[in-house]
Amino acid sequence: MEHGELGTFLLAFAAALLGAKVFGELAERIGQPAVLGELFVGILLGPSLLGLVPLSAGILLVAEIGVLLLLFEVGLETDLEELARVGGAAMAVAVVGMVVPFASGYLVTRAAGYPTLTAIFVGAALTATSIGITSRVLSELAMLKSREGQIILGAAVADDILGLVVLAVVSQIAATGSVALGDAAKAAGLSFGFLLIAIVGGIPLGRILVKVVGKAQVRGILVAVAVAFALLAALGAQTAGSAAIVGAFAAGLVLARTNRGRDIETAVRPVVDVFAPVFFVAIGAQVDVAYLNPSTPANRAALLLALGLTVVGVLGKFAAGFAAGGKVSRAFIGAGMIPRGEVGLIFAQIGKQNGALPEPVFVAVVLAVFATTFVTPPLLKALRPARAGATKS
């Protein structure tokens, strides 16, 4: 690494960490989840304002490591049996949470006078759910292990897998004007198949690994091997057409079932503390405040469309929450599915690149993605069911 490059990276990393903690603390003091402060400080420190945290390759790599380890930690804290028990409800939430936002996003964009292909891409961008944001807030609210938390987590994982299939499908439509549904079904099957095989095959593998590691003496072997296991699972998930974070989550689920699960969790915790904040700050840093200025005529159309997309984006996921059934807070589940986060941004970026999203629509989608992301922490906090069922995580 170049001398000057290293300096910029060190400053950005330190600024992201300090900013995340100062604003995280402030957010908690006003009764909000800390992650809201981290997202917010990202806007401040990002390229469109102070420029202390540029979206450089180094910072994005640290952010990527951060979110992978965060999902690994969430997996370590998750009870696989409980997750399997809520599997049906989670799948219903995921599917409704994709269909309703897709349809309503499509209709809003068509109503605004844009062509079919644009409307399809906008609808697709609204199907996403950011596991990172949601799981972080659930953890802060000590709701990760509640029934609601497990349904949200399961639905978000399913959503992430289905979302990448949807992205492949709409990209194909944009490129060729048609779609091979058989290929899409195969991709979806492959992604879910990987997750299933990773968990079923991973459990005995994890136990063997922990046993072998137990015989070793060298310093730090447990945490190093556990992290390597998570990285390889992330690689496997990505190779199977799923998202890397889904693999890291699965690795956590698997290692939680070994007799060293608790030790791994304890060791991974400070690593997450150092890297995950950079992920949330980097998401905030992607907000370009110039787009928020309504005195620019081009922004007004985008802001209006963004408002429409945000409304259907929020209502569509609340509808998903009502698909959960059973004795749970459906509003809380719906709220948990709202943040589009980094996943929605990826959709917007690809739609812009392949020409499906003209500039004002791209801006509107990005704004709607951020609006849904920023609204989630306070919404979840407000809708948190006040009952004894929630165990402190």
Added chain:
Amino acid sequence: MEHGELGTFLLAFAAALLGAKVFGELAERIGQPAVLGELFVGILLGPSLLGLVPLSAGILLVAEIGVLLLLFEVGLETDLEELARVGGAAMAVAVVGMVVPFASGYLVTRAAGYPTLTAIFVGAALTATSIGITSRVLSELAMLKSREGQIILGAAVADDILGLVVLAVVSQIAATGSVALGDAAKAAGLSFGFLLIAIVGGIPLGRILVKVVGKAQVRGILVAVAVAFALLAALGAQTAGSAAIVGAFAAGLVLARTNRGRDIETAVRPVVDVFAPVFFVAIGAQVDVAYLNPSTPANRAALLLALGLTVVGVLGKFAAGFAAGGKVSRAFIGAGMIPRGEVGLIFAQIGKQNGALPEPVFVAVVLAVFATTFVTPPLLKALRPARAGATKS
């Protein structure tokens, strides 16, 4: 980060971690420090053999984070008073350890028939000491807090600071044929001055920081703020013309003197466990085994020169150990100063770029750097003074 790029990075990171731990464990089983196994597996996994760990920007960034946090941890484990007490001895070791290897490296290169400028660069490359390798072995041998360990550490820090001044001087000679000694003295003064000010000013600052952090509630704030502090100190050291790792070390020294020093050390430990191995594996990965083949005629001259440089490189640092004086194991101290590691490689790279080092001499310097690096862990292990003074770190 691109999809394929992320995959390559995940594989490389996982391979480095698993390789480091497997070979680290094997090294310990044959009575060697684990770091020797990590260096060795780097050769295996590196581009010249298996190619699983490429020297990509991502891996080098993780390695950089790893060595910074390692030196931060070493600083946290170091007693500043003890370090100051051995300051004179450390400075004597550092100076002799630069003068003798420089002079003998110069003479060997001249005797081999190379011009003055080449010989100056070779001599300069032999002045370096890798704090990373040395502190890691000291820590493994539980000698970090011994008098010998403190002298080595202090001398290595002084060496790192002086080494960068030497690098600036010889680069200037290569570029202009002459040198402004006043500038060199100024650069040296600035680097030492930064370290002094960082420590003197850092101690009250660290205490204030820990006090403020103590009032905060948000998760992970202590470790996040401590790491940010280390990153900023690294940036400051680099800006002052010193090495980033010297700043990270100073940050550790300073935070060790707060009432949360022990907590920070505990939290930083698993982070080091996950990142530092990548640093040592990446050093090994820079060995190009093709150079070791004596059947290539060009390699024979390089191998012969490398042998000569290794011999004077080892003997020169043993001479430095004898400058320590007092009731200490001087051979152990000398051995601790031997590894050139990443610092020596930087000298070689720059000498190659500016034309001071023709290809065979460059190869010889690189080989000598690796030879001194690989020989240190077993040497230190063999020379470890067997007395009660060494406390388990």
